[in-house]
Amino acid sequence: MAGVTIEELGLKFVKVCMKLYWGSWWYPLLFAIGLLCTLIWGRKKSSRIFIGYTAFLFLTVYNPIVVKYVIARLDFENEYYRLIWILPVIPAIAYYGVTFVSAFKKKWLKAAAVLAVLGVLIVSGNPLNQVVKNFALAENIYKVPNELIEICEILHENMSNPDGRPRVVFDASLNNVVRQYDAQLRLTIDRNASIYRAGSTVAGEFDENSRRYKRQKAILDVIDYQIYDHPKKFRNALGKSKTKFVVVLKNEELQAFLLKNGCEQIAETESYNIFRYKGLKKT
Numbered sequence: 001m002a003g004v005t006i007e008e009l010g011l012k013f014v015k016v017c018m019k020l021y022w023g024s025w026w027y028p029l030l031f032a033i034g035l036l037c038t039l040i041w042g043r044k045k046s047s048r049i050f051i052g053y054t055a056f057l058f059l060t061v062y063n064p065i066v067v068k069y070v071i072a073r074l075d076f077e078n079e080y081y082r083l084i085w086i087l088p089v090i091p092a093i094a095y096y097g098v099t100f101v102s103a104f105k106k107k108w109l110k111a112a113a114v115l116a117v118l119g120v121l122i123v124s125g126n127p128l129n130q131v132v133k134n135f136a137l138a139e140n141i142y143k144v145p146n147e148l149i150e151i152c153e154i155l156h157e158n159m160s161n162p163d164g165r166p167r168v169v170f171d172a173s174l175n176n177v178v179r180q181y182d183a184q185l186r187l188t189i190d191r192n193a194s195i196y197r198a199g200s201t202v203a204g205e206f207d208e209n210s211r212r213y214k215r216q217k218a219i220l221d222v223i224d225y226q227i228y229d230h231p232k233k234f235r236n237a238l239g240k241s242k243t244k245f246v247v248v249l250k251n252e253e254l255q256a257f258l259l260k261n262g263c264e265q266i267a268e269t270e271s272y273n274i275f276r277y278k279g280l281k282k283t
Helices: 006-022 026-041 045-059 064-071 077-086 089-102 107-124 146-157 191-197 211-223 231-240 252-260
Strands: 167-170 243-249 263-268 272-277
Touching (some): 146 272, 191 211, 211 231, 211 243, 211 252, 231 243, 243 252
Parallel strands (some): 167 243
Antiparallel strands (some): 243 272
């Protein structure tokens, strides 16, 4: 997690990560209550499925000593939060909720139990507007912007080889979601390079002197930060990476720069300009 290091926190690292991930302790507390009830009243083997699994996790990946002396050596602390995903809090709460409701025989008692479970989940949960900013319903079944689908169709129409896998530069607004819809397109800009250039530590360390990062930075400087000081580096980066298309939000200054540096505009949508990179003609 960004800003959280084993070196600084030591044995408290796991606790801090858990707190940052869950926000509040209500759901983990419900999970713990369910485990305790299972230990006391659970008779079926199937009801104990979460106990052994959870015990194993707390003896290994959630063990502060293991984390401090093993995870730290593996240089995995920036990705450690992903290990919290395997703690079955949500599936277990669902299981315990159904088990609780099923314990009642009369219909009116079952209905009351359902309302009680829903009430606990609602009260202990976090309002959506506190978790996600600018929340909006998905525009389509692919859960990507409709405009992205239109852009992908345009790119396919302009491919010299329908079965090809062209490299495409997308700006930050689309780069991390485009392959969710169209895996045939290859990205010139790596996700980690993009967030590292933005100043995040989540992506880990980058060798800023490596050829690969220098190329991506030369493109990012233009596409996402509108820094036009090194046009030759930008053209070289597109050429060396074998980029075929460039897709950017509409911006007159950026559009003029791209047209001047070997890009040919082939289409536009409501918010984006789409270019084919051809390189400068040799004179």
